[in-house]
Amino acid sequence: MPAAAPRPRLTPARADIRRAVRESLDGIRVPTTWSSAPETPSLRLPGAIDHVDGPAPLVLVALSGGADSLALAAATAFEAPRAGLRAGAIIVDHGLQAGSDAVAARAAEQARGLGLEPVIVTRVEVGTAGGPEAAAREARHDAILAAVAETGARCALLAHTLDDQAETVLLGLARGSGAGSLMGMEPDAGLLRRPLLGIRRTTTRQACLDEGLEPWDDPHNLDPAYARVRVRERVLPVLEAELGPGVAEALARTAELLRQDGEAFLQQIQEIIEDICEPAEAGIAVSVGALAANPAALRQRIIRYVVSSEFGVSLSYAQTLEVARLVTDWHGQAGVDLPGLTARREAGLLVFAAVS
DSSP, rough: OOOOOOOOOOOOHHHHHHHHOOOOTSOOOEEETTOOTTSSSOOOOTOOEEEEESSSOOOEEEOOOSSSHHHHHHHHHHHHHTOEEEEEEEEEOOSTTTTTHHHHHHHHHHHHTOOOEEEEEEEEEOOOOTOHHHHHHHHHHHHHHHHHHHHTTTEEOOOOOOOHHHHHHHHHHHHHHHHHTTTTTOOOEEEEOOTTTTTHHHHHHHHHHHHHHHOOOOGGGGGSSHHHHHIIIIIIHOOOOOSOOHHHHHHHHHHHHHHHHHHHHHHHHHHHHHEEEEEEEEEEEEHHHHHHHHHHHHHHHHHHHHHHHHHHOOOOHHHHHHHHHHHHHHHHHOOOEEEEEEEEEETTTTEEOOOO
């Protein structure tokens, strides 16, 4: 009988990524036993459910075949069973390059080799709205959420790293769209989780090397036509060279601090919102006095929160300021036209109404 192939040693890179995945999976409630798998040892985890019928809960890894997602897939394949979970993969073929189907098939083969099941490959049509980067991101996002819904998975794990977070913050800073864009990506966004936001890209590549996995290098990641590539290849290296090492970590840390501030503002808004709002015809009204009594930062957040919650519309900073002037610079002017709704001042109220 041939000897079993030696298992890769646990290197620092592999250990770091496994730890990050383990911490992300810790928040998922899992049953301690399943009647369909009595041979599975009972797991006593914090917040565990005592018993359910059927297979263990599923998590999906969004896998492109690149170093980041491949390292995440390997770590999840190891950690998920130890957390009482099953792990599968969702592979999205954007069809933007010749041979993209072969890249997707290779990623699927690697996923199965890691023991992930199910492995779902889906091809999407990428539109043009918002530019190629935004359109591809939206198509991928929709496909991942569809796979989560179809499989009943608890969540999908995305392989965004600390470097991705730093690039996102810099791009948000360049747009000048306020603290919201500087918060970067959330580590836990409900059905989407990002375990690797504290992990550098060099670590994921090293982990793949240590695992004996060969990642795919997307040529789009070197195409300067994309703003994110220019930030990655030109802007961040210059900042590191001129300001010293640690710029990426500082940008990611800034996102985390701003996210904490944003959560505090949101909690404050949720505590007062019912007291300052009332129903209005085809919409909702907010007390002008209450808005005027709050600092500008909170007032503008209340306006965005009300419009987003009631109408599903995300206001830009300029639109928010225009609405806020109905509170702070009122001279009897007409209302403000917004996407799908209007805002007007009426009898001490700021009235938002849908446009039919």
